[in-house]
Amino acid sequence: MGWLLAPGYAGYPHPEMFFAKVRDHCALWEPPQSIGVVRETWKVTIENARPGPPETSPSIVLLTLAHRIESELGAALAPLGLTVSRFGLLGHITGVPGASFSDLARMSGITVQSVHTAVKALSGAGLVRDNTARAGSASAIEITPEGARLMREAMKAVAGVDERLFGPDADPIQRQIADVARAAFEGRSRL
Incomplete structure (x- = not known):
């Protein structure tokens, strides 16, 4: 009381x-x-009611959606033994055969040291190989047949996430965002 x-x-x-x-x-x-x-x-x-919603920020909308996408991708890739980061790196290696550690660091937006660590793990799993792995020479990192098989499986998982988040049954705003993203990259080469 x-x-x-x-x-x-x-x-x-x-x-x-x-x-x-x-x-x-x-x-x-x-x-x-x-x-x-x-x-x-x-x-x-309730005379002095709350003000209306804040102005829509594209940064916040996209960041919120990015977190959801990353979470969904992480869950879809986990059964394959991949994280979103390793999937991205494997995708860069697939798209640019013979890429160096520096190339991969620039493409991924991470440090060369982080790329070395990740590539070592991918190499240990038999997914990539460094054809020129010797001190003093530039590396040429390539995907292995096992890595290519895993990428095909991972792309199926990505397609499932795309269907859930951006397909016909998805939120209309998310579908619009996907349409804009596809249109922005239409006609460009795929990785």
């Missing part, structure tokens, strides 16, 4: 006396704009 239900309203015999005292102490207080206002009748109104 709340303290207002106690006999005498905190020592005052009538509720009116209690609320008058509260009013006197809070005379200078102005309620925030985003909450209801208590009037003399002690009823809450």
Whole structure:
């Protein structure tokens, strides 16, 4: 039970006396704009209702969608033993056979050291090979037949995510975003 239900309203015999005292102490207080206002009748109104939604930010919309896509892709690729990052790197290696560590770092937006670590893991799994792996020479990293098979399976998983997120049954706004993305890259070579 709340303290207002106690006999005498905190020592005052009538509720009116209690609320008058509260009013006197809070005379200078102005309620925030985003909450209801208590009037003399002690009823809450919503005159100063919340403002409308904020202006739409393309950055926030795309970032929110990107997080959802990454989550869905991660879940779809996990059974194949791939993360989204490793899938991306494997895709770059597939699209640019003979790429160097520096090339892959630029394409992936990560450091050369991170590419070395990831390629070492992919190589250990038999998915890629470095045909010129010797000190002092530029690397030429290529996908192996096993890596190519895994990429085909991964692309099927990606197609399933695309269908769920951007297909005919998807949210209409997401479908529009997909249409714009496809149109932006129409006629360009595929990786």
